[in-house]
Amino acid sequence: MNFHASHLCRAVCAVLVSLCFLSAGCTYHGRIRCNIYKKPSFPDKIDLSVLVVTDRFIQQTVTMDGLDRYIPAQYIFRTDDGAAVAAADALGTLFTRVEAGGKRLSSQYDYVAEIDYSVEENNIHYRYVVAETDHLAWREKRYHPGFKTTVRLTLRQPNSRQATLVLEASRRHDISLNALSQGLYWFNRVTLTLLYPVLSPAFMQSSGSSLRKNLEKDLRDCLSEIMNNLEENRATLSRAHDQELLPRRDGAYREMLEKTVYLETSDSHGSGFFISPNGYILTNAHVVENHRDVRFYLYKDFPFTPFQNEPPFRYARVVKVNKQRDVALLKAEGEFPFFKLDADRSHYQTGDTVLVLGSPKDKFWTVTQGIISALNDYNGTDEIQVDAAINRGNSGGPLVLKATGKVIGINTRTLKPELGSGMGYAVSAYEAQRTLGIAQPVDEDKLRREETKNAPEQK
Numbered sequence: 001m002n003f004h005a006s007h008l009c010r011a012v013c014a015v016l017v018s019l020c021f022l023s024a025g026c027t028y029h030g031r032i033r034c035n036i037y038k039k040p041s042f043p044d045k046i047d048l049s050v051l052v053v054t055d056r057f058i059q060q061t062v063t064m065d066g067l068d069r070y071i072p073a074q075y076i077f078r079t080d081d082g083a084a085v086a087a088a089d090a091l092g093t094l095f096t097r098v099e100a101g102g103k104r105l106s107s108q109y110d111y112v113a114e115i116d117y118s119v120e121e122n123n124i125h126y127r128y129v130v131a132e133t134d135h136l137a138w139r140e141k142r143y144h145p146g147f148k149t150t151v152r153l154t155l156r157q158p159n160s161r162q163a164t165l166v167l168e169a170s171r172r173h174d175i176s177l178n179a180l181s182q183g184l185y186w187f188n189r190v191t192l193t194l195l196y197p198v199l200s201p202a203f204m205q206s207s208g209s210s211l212r213k214n215l216e217k218d219l220r221d222c223l224s225e226i227m228n229n230l231e232e233n234r235a236t237l238s239r240a241h242d243q244e245l246l247p248r249r250d251g252a253y254r255e256m257l258e259k260t261v262y263l264e265t266s267d268s269h270g271s272g273f274f275i276s277p278n279g280y281i282l283t284n285a286h287v288v289e290n291h292r293d294v295r296f297y298l299y300k301d302f303p304f305t306p307f308q309n310e311p312p313f314r315y316a317r318v319v320k321v322n323k324q325r326d327v328a329l330l331k332a333e334g335e336f337p338f339f340k341l342d343a344d345r346s347h348y349q350t351g352d353t354v355l356v357l358g359s360p361k362d363k364f365w366t367v368t369q370g371i372i373s374a375l376n377d378y379n380g381t382d383e384i385q386v387d388a389a390i391n392r393g394n395s396g397g398p399l400v401l402k403a404t405g406k407v408i409g410i411n412t413r414t415l416k417p418e419l420g421s422g423m424g425y426a427v428s429a430y431e432a433q434r435t436l437g438i439a440q441p442v443d444e445d446k447l448r449r450e451e452t453k454n455a456p457e458q459k
Contacts, residue, residue, distance in 0.1 A: 029077075032078070034082050036219065045093075045096050050091050050099075050110065050113050051105055053102070054102060077215060085100060087115040117219070121146075122148040151168065151170070168226070170222065248302075248365075253357075256339075258300070264297070269287075271357070271394060272397070277337075277338055279336055280438075286326055287395050302365065314332060316331060317330060327410060343433050347401070347408075348384075350372050354408070356368045361393050369388055370388025372385070373385040387423070390414040
């Protein structure tokens with residue numbers, strides 16, 4: 001009797017252990033359904049065709065962990081087909097012809113729509129005061145699992161790839177379960193999840209279905225908000241797609257902007273400027289990092305879409321770099337208009353008006369104006385402090401003395417907003433010339449000899 005009881009106990013334990021191991025890897029696989037956007041069309045549709053690019057949605061998934069630490073689970077939802085179709089259905093309420101397809105078909109449509117759809121966990125912990133007296137406060141901690149959905153719509157013209165409109169909407173949603181899921185969830189909590197291995201399939205299917213419906217609702221709500229904003233901009237959309245963009249009105253600054261370049265590496269961007277007619281460019285060392293070649297665009301190339309494997313970008317070779325003083329010299333092939341450098345520190349002083357040129361953030365070839373706040377020695381580097389706006393992307397651009405139109409510095413850095421405002425810094429042209437060992441006109445033969453001499457060391 002004892003023998004059989006012992007074997008029975010071992011068998012039961014083995015089964016329970018096996019089930020526990022299986023349940024620890026419980027995973028729900030689902031997908032966003034197609035045709036979830038069923039809102040009515042707007043009264044007057046815009047007679048244009050739109051292609052929703054589906055290439056971006058291939059095998060895109062959303063993964064969420066279990067609802068709490070007591071119930072091991074993972075939910076994986078594929079969003080590719082459902083999100084693309086939902087976006088096409090939403091755009092179909094405003095445009096006469098909307099289809100989903102690959103980017104290669106874009107030339108056949110008036111606009112190309114790119115939908116960026118992302119979901120991330122967004123859990124919140126709250127503390128509630130349940131009861132409070134003069135001597136006692138009873139606090140209760142509550143955990144609200146949730147997620148945040150973000151949808152961004154970019155409408156582009158297929159020929160120029162210029163973005164006509166960029167609209168974004170987001171929703172934060174506490175995870176809600178249906179009655180069956182809630183019952184199983186609390187039953188597992190009460191029983192300390194001892195029976196979860198048995199009930200896990202039912203709980204995973206039920207809770208996964210609820211989560212999918214939550215995701216679909218937020219996607220619909222985000223698309224609905226975007227479409228309302230899109231309809232309000234119908235005047236912009238209704239003009240012919242091949243019409244020229246509104247012209248830039250850069251006036252007297254155009255000549256300076258044409259001497260400034262937009263620089264791009266695989267993971268960042270910045271600015272630079274020509275200092276010789278044969279293509280030598282000054283910029284910051286932190287713009288080029290450890291790259292040997294850097295892409296650049298000219299003022300006349302605008303409009304363009306950065307970080308694309310399509311022209312009109314060109315390449316410039318990194319010739320010299322000094323990371324300590326944050327200056328670098330590049331070389332491009334061709335003939336270009338160029339700035340004259342003013343390395344004489346006696347030609348400017350505190351209070352003089354200066355211009356900051358460059359391409360900050362996602363803006364191209366901008367100009368900000370300010371004054372010289374101070375002339376500093378920063379860790380052995382000659383710096384010019386200005387109150388003109390210097391933002392991410394302005395790095396490497398020219399600091400121009402407005403009175404003469406000559407470059408007196410290279411825009412380098414600014415203080416973080418929490419540390420102060422109106423405090424930007426540029427490495428002086430004097431510092432750049434003495435650090436890199438260059439002058440105007442640039443001695444190309446000297447630079448070639450230096451490159452040849454240092455070639456073995458660079459390997």
